[in-house]
Amino acid sequence: MGQLATLPVFLKLQGRRVVISGGSEAVAWKAELFAAAGARVEVFAPEPCDALAALGASIEIKPKSLTSGDLAGAAAAIVDAQDDAEAAAFHAMARAVGVPINIIDKPAWCDFQFGAIVERSPLVVAISTDGGAPVFGQMLRARIETLLPEGFRAWAQAARDWRPRVSALNLDFRARRRVWELFARRAFNHPERAPGEADLEALLAEAKEAGAPEARRGSVALVGAGPGDPELLTLKAVRALQSADVVLYDDLVLPGSVALARREAERLNVGKRGYKPSCTQEDITALLVKLAQEGKRVVRLKGGDPMIFGRAGEEIAALRAAGIDLEVIPGVTAASAAASALQTSLTERAVARRLQFITAHARDGKLPDDLDWRALADEGATTAVYMGLKTLPPLVTRLLAEGLPPDTPTVLIERVSWDSERRIAAKLVDLPETAASAGLVGPCMVLIGRALTSVGAPPQDART
Numbered sequence: 001m002g003q004l005a006t007l008p009v010f011l012k013l014q015g016r017r018v019v020i021s022g023g024s025e026a027v028a029w030k031a032e033l034f035a036a037a038g039a040r041v042e043v044f045a046p047e048p049c050d051a052l053a054a055l056g057a058s059i060e061i062k063p064k065s066l067t068s069g070d071l072a073g074a075a076a077a078i079v080d081a082q083d084d085a086e087a088a089a090f091h092a093m094a095r096a097v098g099v100p101i102n103i104i105d106k107p108a109w110c111d112f113q114f115g116a117i118v119e120r121s122p123l124v125v126a127i128s129t130d131g132g133a134p135v136f137g138q139m140l141r142a143r144i145e146t147l148l149p150e151g152f153r154a155w156a157q158a159a160r161d162w163r164p165r166v167s168a169l170n171l172d173f174r175a176r177r178r179v180w181e182l183f184a185r186r187a188f189n190h191p192e193r194a195p196g197e198a199d200l201e202a203l204l205a206e207a208k209e210a211g212a213p214e215a216r217r218g219s220v221a222l223v224g225a226g227p228g229d230p231e232l233l234t235l236k237a238v239r240a241l242q243s244a245d246v247v248l249y250d251d252l253v254l255p256g257s258v259a260l261a262r263r264e265a266e267r268l269n270v271g272k273r274g275y276k277p278s279c280t281q282e283d284i285t286a287l288l289v290k291l292a293q294e295g296k297r298v299v300r301l302k303g304g305d306p307m308i309f310g311r312a313g314e315e316i317a318a319l320r321a322a323g324i325d326l327e328v329i330p331g332v333t334a335a336s337a338a339a340s341a342l343q344t345s346l347t348e349r350a351v352a353r354r355l356q357f358i359t360a361h362a363r364d365g366k367l368p369d370d371l372d373w374r375a376l377a378d379e380g381a382t383t384a385v386y387m388g389l390k391t392l393p394p395l396v397t398r399l400l401a402e403g404l405p406p407d408t409p410t411v412l413i414e415r416v417s418w419d420s421e422r423r424i425a426a427k428l429v430d431l432p433e434t435a436a437s438a439g440l441v442g443p444c445m446v447l448i449g450r451a452l453t454s455v456g457a458p459p460q461d462a463r464t
Contacts, residue, residue, distance in 0.1 A: 005130035006113060013075060014038035021066035021090070022080025023048040026104050030078045030114070031059050044070060068093045076112070077101040084109070107131030116141035120148055123156035149191035158195040159183060165200070169208065174295075181243050182206055188235075218292035220319055221299050222306040224331015225249070227445075229417035230256035232332045240299050240329055241265075246291050248284065249301040252443055254418070257301065265299075281311055285318045292324040303443075305333040309359050309386050333357075334445045335384035337416045342423070342447075342455055346382040352451035354381040360388035360395050360446075367391040367398070377402035382449035389444040393432040399448070404428060409452040415442040425455050 018034045020027055023045035032055055034041045041059040043052060044066040052061060071077055077099050081087035087109040094101035100111040107113060107130070115128035116137040125144055127137045159180070166179055183203055186195070221240045226232035241247065241261040249258050251271020258267055270279040270287070284300075291298045306312040306328055319326045335357060339346045346355050356375060362368040376383055377399060388395060389412075400406060406429035414422040420442070426434040428448065435444075 006128055008115075008126060008128065009112075010124065010126075011037075011075075015040065016075040017042065017073060018076050018078070019044065019066065019070055019074045020078040021045070022078075022104070023052060024080050024104075025049055025051045027078070027080050028052045028055065030102075030104070031055060033114070034076075034078075035059055039075065042070070066090075068097060071097045071099050074099050078104065080104045081106060081109075118144050118148060120150065120153040120156060122160055123148070123152050151191040151193065152187060154194035155183075155187040155191070158199070162200050162203070165204065169204070177243075179203055179206065185239070217325060218295045219297050219325035219327070220288050220292050220315075221297075221327040221329055222310075222312055222315060223299050223301050223329045224305040224310075224333075225253045225257045225301045225303050226332040227304055227334045227337040227416040227418075228252070228254050229337075230254060230260065232337065232417060233257060233260065234329065234331070237329050237331065240327070241301070243297060244299040245296040247299045247301055248287065250303045252303045253301050261299070281314060285315050288315060289318055289322045289324065292319070293322065302331070305331045308333045308357060334386065334416050334443075335447070338384075338411070338413045338445045338447060341413065341416060341421065342411060342452075344452060344455055346384070346447070346449070346451055348451045351453075352380060352382040352449050354378070355384070356381055357384045357386065359386045360391045361386075365390065367394045373398060373402045377404040379405065379408070379450060382447065382451045385446035385448065387443075388446045389435070389440060392435055392446070396428060396432050400429065404448075408448060409450065409455065411447045411452050411455050412440070412444055413447075414440045414444045416445050418442075425452075 013034065014037070016039055018039040018041050020031055020034075020041065020043045023043075027043065027045070028049060028051035031041050031043055031052065035055065035058040043059055043061045044064060045052060045061055046063050046065060048061050048063075052059070066079070071094055077090075077094050079087070079090045079101060081090055081103050084106065087103045087106045090103065091101055091109045094111075101109075102112055102114065103109040110131070113128060113131055115126040116134075117127075118125035118141055125148070127140050127144070129137045166176065171179070186199060186203075221244075223237045223240050224234075225237070238260050244261055244265045246266045246268065247258060247261045248268050248270045251269060253271075261267065268287075270284045288298060288300060300306075300315065302310045302312070304310065307330065312328070316326060316328075335346070346352065358371060358376070360367055375381065385395065406427060408428040410426055410428050410431045412424045412426075412431065412435055422438070422440070424431075424434055424438055424440075431446075
């Protein structure tokens with residue numbers, strides 16, 4: 001784990017005393033928040049604002065200034081200080097009696113801070129920017145609010161109520177985790193309704209089955225990571241990562257995608273790096289079988305879509321031969337991501353009646369000699385070329401020789417959907433020279449065809 005600016009901690013405050021100094025509206029918000037958490041809130045305010053008075057019996061207002069004696073025994077203290085000198089004095093006072101303190105809008109003097117909150121209690125999500133960008137945190141909260149249905153409140157409460165009954169089954173760690181994965185899946189599938197006794201009974205039955213020795217079998221999920229951007233992963237892909245014991249990922253899968261795996265999962269980079277020391281496909285396939293036979297839930301995280309130039313067939317055959325449970329979760333392939341980035345349809349009526357995917361990279365690293373050149377030279381098709389950067393000159397030479405017009409529009413996109421994505425638009429005849437002058441090194445998608453006429457010439461050094 002990388003270094004944390006602050007440690008996110010959820011503090012139990014039911015019945016505990018919290019003291020607050022100040023009479024402003026900012027103080028009123030903090031007082032209301034602590035009262036909602038069940039704390040006994042004492043507000044020291046010679047001149048309380050109307051918002052504080054409106055909180056009524058949920059807080060106790062004391063019309064005097066806060067002193068060190070008032071801090072004794074408090075679980076936390078909040079102060080609305082006028083300046084840094086007053087903030088420093090209150091901070092020293094709290095430190096002397098061992099009470100954590102928050103000085104409103106003065107992060108340098110805070111032992112703890114407040115974040116933006118998404119409330120589906122007992123499900124609570126807190127967001128912190130360490131005081132650096134509160135508005136950014138609020139915008140993130142708004143985004144998360146749209147992802148968390150109000151019905152999750154009832155499911156979170158049910159989990160808290162049912163946990164003792166699940167614990168009483170004395171399941172091992174793997175079986176217990178399986179129960180709560182199944183619970184989460186039900187919650188996501190039925191967020192609009194409150195869970196009932198029938199849901200619990202079904203979970204308990206599944207828990208007993210999961211706890212049986214014969215149920216402790218490993219499995220493998222071949223998961224498409226998409227072209228790069230972690231936000232292009234499907235929800236099903238994220239759920240697979242969250243339940244994995246081991247994640248084997250390609251060299252071109254971005255760290256943000258790998259980070260979506262559960263924290264306890266082992267992560268292994270098995271990327272095949274062209275012309276550099278790396279894992280062979282045979283190594284990867286054997287490792288998948290071995291880990292699954294050890295009873296582990298394995299995710300093979302592949303760039304793009306597993307079933308498009310991902311050599312998934314070899315892995316699937318080996319896993320089936322070993323009798324291992326297998327699942328394939330599709331991903332966004334680079335051609336689709338490229339079309340979306342360009343905001344250009346690859347199939348246009350009366351312009352491109354066919355879309356064809358090819359790889360321009362054979363086992364020996366050269367241009368394949370068994371391609372259907374007649375189809376590739378069809379002006380009524382759009383061709384998406386995978387792994388074509390190194391073989392681009394002979395590919396273009398052959399296409400021209402087969403009759404594809406020199407002025408056919410082409411677009412080359414390096415690192416589709418990455419922050420470092422670059423795009424080059426050129427006529428077919430000019431593409432090799434243009435690409436060479438750009439110094440491209442990353443994975444590239446080449447699109448060829450009349451459907452790209454409207455793309456024009458986007459910047460070569462950044463995404464538009």
